[in-house]
Amino acid sequence: MIDEKLNQAVHILNERGIDMWLTFVRETSSTPDPVLDLILGAHVVWPSAFILTGGGEKIAVVGSLDMQNVRDHADYEVVGYVDSIKPALLKLLKRLDPQKIVINFSTNDVTADGMTHGMYLLLMSYLKGTPYADRIESSEAVISALRGRKSGTEIEHIRGAIRETLKLFDAVTEHVRPGMSEFDVADFIRQKMEEKNLEPAWDADQCPAVFTGPDSAGAHATPTGRLIEPGHIMNIDFGVRWNGYVSDLQRTWYFLRQGEIVPPEAVENGFRVIRDAIRKAAGFLKPGVEGWAVDEVARTHITDAGYAEYPHALGHQVGRKAHDGSTLLCPKWERYGDLPHSKVEAGQVFTLEPRLTVPGHGVATIEEIVVVTETGCEFLSEPQEEIIMIGPGT
Amino acid sequence: MIDEKLNQAVHILNERGIDMWLTFVRETSSTPDPVLDLILGAHVVWPSAFILTGGGEKIAVVGSLDMQNVRDHADYEVVGYVDSIKPALLKLLKRLDPQKIVINFSTNDVTADGMTHGMYLLLMSYLKGTPYADRIESSEAVISALRGRKSGTEIEHIRGAIRETLKLFDAVTEHVRPGMSEFDVADFIRQKMEEKNLEPAWDADQCPAVFTGPDSAGAHATPTGRLIEPGHIMNIDFGVRWNGYVSDLQRTWYFLRQGEIVPPEAVENGFRVIRDAIRKAAGFLKPGVEGWAVDEVARTHITDAGYAEYPHALGHQVGRKAHDGSTLLCPKWERYGDLPHSKVEAGQVFTLEPRLTVPGHGVATIEEIVVVTETGCEFLSEPQEEIIMIGPGT
Numbered sequence: 001m002i003d004e005k006l007n008q009a010v011h012i013l014n015e016r017g018i019d020m021w022l023t024f025v026r027e028t029s030s031t032p033d034p035v036l037d038l039i040l041g042a043h044v045v046w047p048s049a050f051i052l053t054g055g056g057e058k059i060a061v062v063g064s065l066d067m068q069n070v071r072d073h074a075d076y077e078v079v080g081y082v083d084s085i086k087p088a089l090l091k092l093l094k095r096l097d098p099q100k101i102v103i104n105f106s107t108n109d110v111t112a113d114g115m116t117h118g119m120y121l122l123l124m125s126y127l128k129g130t131p132y133a134d135r136i137e138s139s140e141a142v143i144s145a146l147r148g149r150k151s152g153t154e155i156e157h158i159r160g161a162i163r164e165t166l167k168l169f170d171a172v173t174e175h176v177r178p179g180m181s182e183f184d185v186a187d188f189i190r191q192k193m194e195e196k197n198l199e200p201a202w203d204a205d206q207c208p209a210v211f212t213g214p215d216s217a218g219a220h221a222t223p224t225g226r227l228i229e230p231g232h233i234m235n236i237d238f239g240v241r242w243n244g245y246v247s248d249l250q251r252t253w254y255f256l257r258q259g260e261i262v263p264p265e266a267v268e269n270g271f272r273v274i275r276d277a278i279r280k281a282a283g284f285l286k287p288g289v290e291g292w293a294v295d296e297v298a299r300t301h302i303t304d305a306g307y308a309e310y311p312h313a314l315g316h317q318v319g320r321k322a323h324d325g326s327t328l329l330c331p332k333w334e335r336y337g338d339l340p341h342s343k344v345e346a347g348q349v350f351t352l353e354p355r356l357t358v359p360g361h362g363v364a365t366i367e368e369i370v371v372v373t374e375t376g377c378e379f380l381s382e383p384q385e386e387i388i389m390i391g392p393g394t
Numbered sequence: 395m396i397d398e399k400l401n402q403a404v405h406i407l408n409e410r411g412i413d414m415w416l417t418f419v420r421e422t423s424s425t426p427d428p429v430l431d432l433i434l435g436a437h438v439v440w441p442s443a444f445i446l447t448g449g450g451e452k453i454a455v456v457g458s459l460d461m462q463n464v465r466d467h468a469d470y471e472v473v474g475y476v477d478s479i480k481p482a483l484l485k486l487l488k489r490l491d492p493q494k495i496v497i498n499f500s501t502n503d504v505t506a507d508g509m510t511h512g513m514y515l516l517l518m519s520y521l522k523g524t525p526y527a528d529r530i531e532s533s534e535a536v537i538s539a540l541r542g543r544k545s546g547t548e549i550e551h552i553r554g555a556i557r558e559t560l561k562l563f564d565a566v567t568e569h570v571r572p573g574m575s576e577f578d579v580a581d582f583i584r585q586k587m588e589e590k591n592l593e594p595a596w597d598a599d600q601c602p603a604v605f606t607g608p609d610s611a612g613a614h615a616t617p618t619g620r621l622i623e624p625g626h627i628m629n630i631d632f633g634v635r636w637n638g639y640v641s642d643l644q645r646t647w648y649f650l651r652q653g654e655i656v657p658p659e660a661v662e663n664g665f666r667v668i669r670d671a672i673r674k675a676a677g678f679l680k681p682g683v684e685g686w687a688v689d690e691v692a693r694t695h696i697t698d699a700g701y702a703e704y705p706h707a708l709g710h711q712v713g714r715k716a717h718d719g720s721t722l723l724c725p726k727w728e729r730y731g732d733l734p735h736s737k738v739e740a741g742q743v744f745t746l747e748p749r750l751t752v753p754g755h756g757v758a759t760i761e762e763i764v765v766v767t768e769t770g771c772e773f774l775s776e777p778q779e780e781i782i783m784i785g786p787g788t
Contacts, residue, residue: 027504029596030428030715043597045717047729063729064705068615069600082705084728105511107519110421117499117514118507118532122731125501202423203437206463221462311458311476321424323439334478335441335457337516 001153001244002074005038005146006058012145013054020098021139023050024115024123033104033114035143037320042073047085047122050076053096061088086126093132101132102139108337111325112143144326147319149347155371155380157245158318158349161201162369162381164240165247168192173388178230178255182210182223189238201239201246201322208238213362230257230392233267233362239322248322248351249381250367253388263387270307270358271387274366277301278352278383281314281329282370285344285352285377292340294329298354307356315351318369324349348372349380395547395638396468399432399540400452406539407448414492415533417444418509418517427498427508429537431714436467441479441516444470447490455482480520487526495526496533502731505719506537538720541713543741549765549774551639552712552743555595556763556775558634559641562586567782572624572649576604576617583632595633595640595716602632607756624651624786627661627756633716642716642745643775644761647782657781664701664752665781668760671695671748672777675708675723676764679738679771686734688723692748701750709745712763718743742766743774 013021025033026047036042039050046063048070060076067080081088093101105120106112115123127133150158168189175188189208193200200207210223213232228234232255239247252271254263262268277298284297295314303309313330316323327342329350344350353367366384370377407415419427420441430436433444440457442464454470461474475482487495499514500506509517521527544552562583569582583602587594594601604617607626622628626649633641646665648657656662671692678691689708697703707724710717721736723744747761760778764771 027717030504030717030719031426031508032424034424042599072616081729082727083725086728105515107512107515109512110424113510113512114425115511116507117509117511118501118503120511120514121499121501205436222466323421323424325424331477333476334480335475 002039002041004151006052006074008149009039009052009142009146010054010056010058012142013052015145016141018100018102018142019054020096020101021052021142022101023104023139024048024119025050025104026119031116034111034321034325035104035114035147038146040070040074042069044070047119049085049089051092051096053098057096059092061085061092089126090130093130098132099135100137101135102137102142104139104143106138106140106143108339109140109144109325110323111147111321112138112140140326144342145345147324148317148326148345150319150349150371154245154319155349157243158247158369159380161240161242161245161247162249164196164198164242165238165249166382168238168240169236169249169251172236173253173390176228176234176253176390178228178232178390178392181225181227182212182216183225185210185228185234185236186223189236193240199241201241201248208236210234210236211363214360216362228255230255231361233270233358233364235363235365237365237367244320246318246320246322247369247381248318248367249369250353250365251384251388252364252366253390254361255390256392258392260392263389264361267358267361267364267387269305270356270361270364273302273305273307274354274356274364275383275385277354278366278368281352281354282368282377282379285329285350285370285372286375287344287346287372289344290341291327291329291344292332294344295331295340298352299331302354302356310355315353318349318351344372346372346374350377396433396435398545400446400468402543403433403446403536403540404448404450406536407446409539410535412494412496412536413448414490414495415446415536416495417498417533418442418513419444419498420513425510428505428715428719429498429508429541432540434464434468436463438464441513443479443483445486445490447492451490453486455479455486483520484524487524492526493529494531495529496531496536498533498537500532500534500537502733503534503538503719504717505541505715506532506534534720538736539739541718542711542720542739544713544743544765548639548713549743551637552641552763553774555634555636555639555641556643558590558592558636559632559643560776562632562634563630563643563645566630567647567784570622570628570647570784572622572626572784572786575619575621576606576610577619579604579622579628579630580617583630587634593635595635595642602630604628604630605757608754610756622649624649625755627664627752627758629757629759631759631761638714640712640714640716641763641775642712642761643763644747644759645778645782646758646760647784648755649784650786652786654786657783658755661752661755661758661781663699664750664755664758667696667699667701668748668750668758669777669779672746672760672762675746675748676762676771676773679723679744679764679766680769681738681740681766683738684735685721685723685738686726688738689725689734692746693725696748696750704749709747712743712745738766740766740768744771
């Protein structure tokens with residue numbers, strides 16, 4: 001997989017007229033660069049430079065103790081050093097004489113922003129007085145293409161992660177009852193994961209994230225002792241890792257009160273608005289559209305129906321990470337930088353995850369996963385069409 | 395533990411006349427800042443600022459969806475935002491009006507260098523046109539003191555990790571025989587770890603790291619199918635996590651050949667030189683000495699004995715991470731930046747881990763762990779005094 005990605009990277013460099021991509025990192029167990037998952041698949045300790053050129057050269061300049069480990073993981077020509085990376089790096093630059101060097105930082109894209117500021121200062125101190133200091137740019141576009149364009153194999157791994165996640169949601173439906181706490185539901189899922197030897201797609205303490213009722217934490221929080229009551233909407237945000245690729249999905253349940261045989265109209269309506277917002281956005285999503293425009297389709301559907309807008313993006317990419325960076329289906333908010341204006345490409349895999357609050361009941365939210373095709377998009381997850389109803393129990 | 399560390403941090407700010415420490419991060423599951431282990435103990439998704447002042451104020455400016463999670467983990471006043479962190483952050487700076495702001499980057503110290511270059515650019519773009527842009531410095535000294543000075547509780551956790559590691563080394567001695575591979579030995583340790591529910595101190599694929607014979611990878615590499623033969627020196631580099639704190643230890647074994655009852659003199663001598671280099675360095679280690687001087691004691695002992703010098707530092711700090719950053723017992727090599735000149739403080743916990751090659755047999759290396767006291771240092775690991783001999787088997 002790494003060698004496949006390295007070759008894809010060389011292709012992308014040529015496509016974009018870039019003659020060198022340099023990734024500069026150190027102690028990646030402490031401060032990992034997300035791109036190393038794609039171009040190395042291992043950690044290094046000492047300051048290390050991974051260099052790809054448009055001509056197809058793949059060179060790693062690493063500390064002597066890291067050499068064997070790098071050789072074991074990817075097909076680089078490995079150059080070692082003991083006391084300083086500087087001479088070997090400068091010698092290499094002089095030989096290759098790149099006119100443009102893209103390096104691993106980005107204000108927009110977390111997955112392309114793995115270089116620490118200290119490492120940036122170090123690199124620039126090495127390049128001082130050379131012609132290369134003025135040839136530095138961000139590798140954001142290269143990483144975005146490399147991470148975004150999923151191969152058929154990558155899509156199959158994501159499908160596997162989705163399949164396992166949806167099975168666990170079904171198990172929750174069988175098991176969950178009023179009186180259980182968010183903790184209880186999360187523990188049930190964790191136990192099933194352990195039985196199946198599945199790893200969570202993100203931090204275990206928030207994966208699964210379980211939210212019940214009108215006073216829940218909202219999102220990105222750990223499950224609490226809050227008890228599920230009849231009349232609650234519950235939602236779960238959850239994903240698993242499958243052959244190195246992940247899912248990230250949400251489903252919504254409603255707990256019937258005594259005498260209810262369907263949810264109150266307010267709950268039904270909230271759910272339908274979310275479901276239809278996803279349908280509309282998926283109908284609009286295709287190569288060439290800008291991310292903000294897809295977000296706006298869902299956002300407007302929700303606000304037109306009289307609900308407050310969701311305080312986040314409609315969707316993010318999914319791949320080796322649950323938040324896989326780069327092109328985002330997000331509003332034009334400052335915190336998203338230029339990402340709202342990046343264009344959707346075929347092969348990208350996105351979540352679609354709007355939310356709204358149904359007062360007195362909880363948060364209705366669905367998260368589906370779609371892959372962008374040449375002409376539109378295709379659901380990788382079987383979409384939730386109806387709110388899942390749980391009876392009032394004994 | 396987090397609240398204890400936050401209060402210690404306020405104390406350190408006052409000690410150093412710093413009125414604000416600002417830690418600026420985002421998507422810390424992808425690009426973690428190592429200092430968050432000490433000041434938050436959780437992850438955040440959106441751009442987030444953690445601010446401590448000399449006056450004892452503890453403020454977190456975080457995305458609305460991260461607010462509850464931050465509240466659940468540490469005692470910050472939490473300020474939320476939806477579309478941009480900039481207005482809330484600037485308002486806060488204006489109110490607190492710091493004369494010096496230290497932020498999370500460092501060319502020297504990985505554990506103080508958690509801010510990505512993209513985040514640095516974002517922060518500086520926010521501060522443009524304010525008086526604060528010119529008041530930015532590195533928080534390296536603050537983080538170094540906060541991470542380095544271990545409390546009694548922290549030392550006890552490290553002792554626990556050491557105890558479990560040494561027990562597993564004893565189990566290896568009982569189990570290992572010529573004809574096993576490095577893989578086999580690593581698998582045996584992993585199985586024991588699973589039985590005891592222990593986590594590795596660093597990446598599982600290199601923890602344990604097992605090296606046997608004259609042609610082994612050296613260090614920082616995954617175990618291979620290389621078979622242990624009589625006449626080999628084997629060493630293992632290994633540690634476990636215990637209540638959030640880790641060990642990092644190495645031991646050396648020798649496999650007797652048919653007819654041998656002790657190792658050849660070359661092996662014995664190599665081992666003794668390493669053991670005595672550690673003894674001498676430990677005798678020299680005390681508060682106020684510079685890191686390079688401690689390294690030099692061990693390095694000179696080894697080169698005076700006619701061996702090549704080891705291609706790394708004598709020792710690093712250990713704590714929540716195996717490589718716990720800051721003051722290092724290292725030579726004055728460029729790649730170590732200014733760290734060789736940082737002064738040892740009481741409460742710091744160091745490894746001592748010189749190595750040398752015995753031609754034709756393998757690498758002799760011992761790694762011990764010591765804590766710096768007011769007057770010297772104390773071994774936390776029971777030192778290896780003799781090479782462990784394994785018989786030639788049946």
